Amino acid sequence: xxxxxxxxxxxxxxxxxxxGSFHEWLPxxxxxxxxxxxxxxxxxxxxxxxxxxxAMLDGREVFVAAQEGEFMGGGVGEVHGAKLVGLLRRAxxxxxxxxxxxxESGGVRLHEANAGLIAVSEVMRAVLDxxxxxxxxxxxxxxxxxxxxxxxxxxxxxxxxxMSDIGRLGMSGPEVIEASHxxxxxxxxxxxxxxxxxxxxxxxxxxDCDALVEDDVAAFRAAAIDAMLMxxxxxxxRLEAEHALLARRQALLDEPVADSxxxxxxxxxxxxxxxxxxxxxxxxxxxxxxxxxxxxxxxx
Amino acid sequence: xxxxxxxxxxxxxxxxxHGIAADGDFLHGTVVFDGRPLTVIGTTxxxxxxxxxxxxxxxxxxxxxxxxxxxxxxxxxxxxxxQLRRRDELLGINRAMAHLGMTIDAAxxxxxxxxxxxxxxxxxxxxxxxxxxxxxxxxxxxxxIRVMRIPAMARVTKLPEVMLTELSKAxxxxxxxVDNYVAMGGVRRLWRGDxxxxxxxxxxxxxTRDERARDGADRGGRRLAADVITRVxxxx
Numbered sequence: 038x039x040x041x042x043x044x045x046x047x048x049x050x051x052x053x054x055x056x057g058s059f060h061e062w063l064p065x066x067x068x069x070x071x072x073x074x075x076x077x078x079x080x081x082x083x084x085x086x087x088x089x090x091x092a093m094l095d096g097r098e099v100f101v102a103a104q105e106g107e108f109m110g111g112g113v114g115e116v117h118g119a120k121l122v123g124l125l126r127r128a129x130x131x132x133x134x135x136x137x138x139x140x141e142s143g144g145v146r147l148h149e150a151n152a153g154l155i156a157v158s159e160v161m162r163a164v165l166d167x168x169x170x171x172x173x174x175x176x177x178x179x180x181x182x183x184x185x186x187x188x189x190x191x192x193x194x195x196x197x198x199x200m201s202d203i204g205r206l207g208m209s210g211p212e213v214i215e216a217s218h219x220x221x222x223x224x225x226x227x228x229x230x231x232x233x234x235x236x237x238x239x240x241x242x243x244x245d246c247d248a249l250v251e252d253d254v255a256a257f258r259a260a261a262i263d264a265m266l267m268x269x270x271x272x273x274x275r276l277e278a279e280h281a282l283l284a285r286r287q288a289l290l291d292e293p294v295a296d297s298x299x300x301x302x303x304x305x306x307x308x309x310x311x312x313x314x315x316x317x318x319x320x321x322x323x324x325x326x327x328x329x330x331x332x333x334x335x336x337x
Numbered sequence: 338x339x340x341x342x343x344x345x346x347x348x349x350x351x352x353x354x355h356g357i358a359a360d361g362d363f364l365h366g367t368v369v370f371d372g373r374p375l376t377v378i379g380t381t382x383x384x385x386x387x388x389x390x391x392x393x394x395x396x397x398x399x400x401x402x403x404x405x406x407x408x409x410x411x412x413x414x415x416x417x418x419x420q421l422r423r424r425d426e427l428l429g430i431n432r433a434m435a436h437l438g439m440t441i442d443a444a445x446x447x448x449x450x451x452x453x454x455x456x457x458x459x460x461x462x463x464x465x466x467x468x469x470x471x472x473x474x475x476x477x478x479x480x481x482i483r484v485m486r487i488p489a490m491a492r493v494t495k496l497p498e499v500m501l502t503e504l505s506k507a508x509x510x511x512x513x514x515v516d517n518y519v520a521m522g523g524v525r526r527l528w529r530g531d532x533x534x535x536x537x538x539x540x541x542x543x544x545t546r547d548e549r550a551r552d553g554a555d556r557g558g559r560r561l562a563a564d565v566i567t568r569v570x571x572x573x
Contacts, residue, residue: 063568069565069568073508076504076508077494078496079496089569115559116561116565119561119564119569120569122566122569123565123568124569126569126570130570145461147494148494148496150485150490150510151483151484151509151510151511151518152510152559154464154469154484155549156562157465158465158470158523159547159549161438161465161466185431189431190431190462193431193436194435206431207430208426208431208434209419209421209430209462213493214421214422222422223422223423234423235426243429271443273403273443277399280399280436280440283388283392283429283432283433284392286428287388287433290424290427290428299423299424300427303427
C-alpha cells in the first residue's frame with residue numbers, strides 16, 4: 038500500500054494511471070512558470086505547480102492534471118489556471134474518455150490574487166463545458182493540503198468526486214476561519230474537529246463525495262476506473278434535486294443540540310447510526326454507514 | 338452605490354421599488370426593462386455568502402429557468418466574500434456555491450442572458466459563483482473588487498504588509514480595483530453616465546463564450562493566460 042497523500046503530483050500520475058502512459062503537455066523543460074512571483078521574492082516552479090497531459094487508465098485515453106501541494110499549497114495562479122483551462126478545452130475538442138483532476142489546492146494563489154480568481158472561474162466554466170459535452174470530469178482528493186477555496190467549488194462542479202478519509206474538501210480552511218471569527222468558532226489545531234468538518238468521512242456520509250477510499254494510490258486508481266464512464270449531465274431536474282437536498286440538509290442544523298458536536302448532530306439527523314463512533318471507524322465501516330437521505334434524488 | 342439608487346437609475350421611479358424586494362441581505366424581483374421582464378437577483382450590505390444566501394440566489398435562478406424560459410437575469414453584486422463560519426463548512430458551503438454557479442451556468446446554456454454588475458464590492462468566493470460565471474460581468478467605476486484585504490493577505494502569504502501595500506499600487510495581477518479587473522478581462526466594462534443605456538448595451542452584446550483570457554491579453558492586464566491555453570491546445 039502506497040500512501041496517496043505522501044506522493045508528489047507526478048508520483049500520483051505515475052501510479053494512478055497505466056504504467057508509463059503519462060505524456061505531459063508544457064512539461065518543466067518548457068519552463069512555463071509564473072512571471073508574478075519574482076517581484077515578491079518568491080521562488081517559481083517550471084510547471085507552476087501543476088502537471089497536465091494525457092494518460093491511459095485501464096487501457097482508455099484520459100486527460101489528466103495533478104496539482105503539486107508542495108508548491109504554494111497548490112494555489113491557482115495565472116499560468117497554473119490557464120494550464121487547467123487549456124487541458125479542459127482540449128478535452129472538449131479531442132473527447133477523451135474522461136478528464137481526471139488530481140486536486141490539491143488551497144484555492145486562489147494570493148500572490149497573484151486577481152489573476153488566480155479569474156482563472157478559477159475560467160476553470161469552472163471549462164469544467165461545465167466538458168461535462169455538458171458528455172465527457173465525465175472526475176476529481177480525486179487525498180493530498181495533505183486538501184481541496185479548498187475556488188478548487189473546492191470546482192470539485193463540486195465535476196461529475197464525480199473521489200476522496201480518501203484523510204482528504205479534506207471545503208471552502209475556507211480552519212486557520213482562515215479561526216483568524217476571522219476566533220478560536221471558539223473554529224479551533225484549527227483540533228484535528229478531530231477539522232476532519233469532522235471537512236474530512237473524507239464527513240463528505241462521504243453527507244453525500245459530498247461519490248466514493249470514499251483508503252489513502253492508497255491503488256484504491257484511487259480503482260475508484261477512478263469505476264468512475265470514468267459515468268457521465269452525469271447537468272439537467273434542470275438534477276439541479277432541482279440538488280437544491281432540495283441542500284435545503285433539507287441545511288435545515289437539519291437549524292436547531293443544534295447544546296453541548297453536542299455539530300457534525301455528530303448532522304450525521305445523526307441524516308440517519309447515520311452510531312454517529313458518535315464514526316471518528317474511530319475504518320473506511321470500510323464508514324462506507325456502509327451512508328444514509329439514503331444523503332444522496333436522495335441526486336444519485337446516479 | 339446603494340442598490341435602490343442603482344434601481345432608480347436603471348429602471349426609473351415609476352414602479353415604486355421596481356418589484357425588487359430585500360429580504361435581509363438578499364435582493365430579488367422582476368422589473369420591466371425596455372418593455373421586457375428582467376429577473377433581478379442579488380445581495381446587499383456587503384453580504385457574506387453562506388449556504389443560506391447561496392441557496393436563496395440559486396432558488397431564484399431555478400425559478401426563472403422553470404417559469405420564464407429565456408428571460409434575462411441581472412445579478413446585482415455586493416458581497417464581502419464567502420461566509421467564514423465552521424457550520425457553513427460543515428454544511429458544504431463549497432457545494433452550495435457550486436450549485437449556485439451551476440444554476441447560473443444552466444440558465445446561460447438554456448438561452449437566458451445572464452449579466453452581473455458589481456455595484457458596490459465583490460470579493461473572492463462571493464464573486465466567483467455569481468458575476469464571474471455569468472455571460473459577462475460589468476462594474477460601476479466606484480465599485481471595489483479584490484480577493485482579500487491586504488492585512489489578511491500578508492498573514493497568509495507571510496509577506497510584509499508594507500511590501501504588499503506598495504505592490505498593490507501598480508500591479509494589476511495583485512492590486513484591488515475594478516480597473517485592474519477590466520485590464521485582466523474579468524470585468525468586461527465599466528458603466529459610466531447613463532446607466533440604463535449601459536445595461537441595454539450590456540444585455541445586447543453579452544458574449545456567450547468565455548472570452549476573458551483573450552480580453553486580458555488584448556488589454557495587457559493578463560498577458561500569459563490566453564497564450565498558455567493556446568500552447569496546451571497545440572502541444573504535441
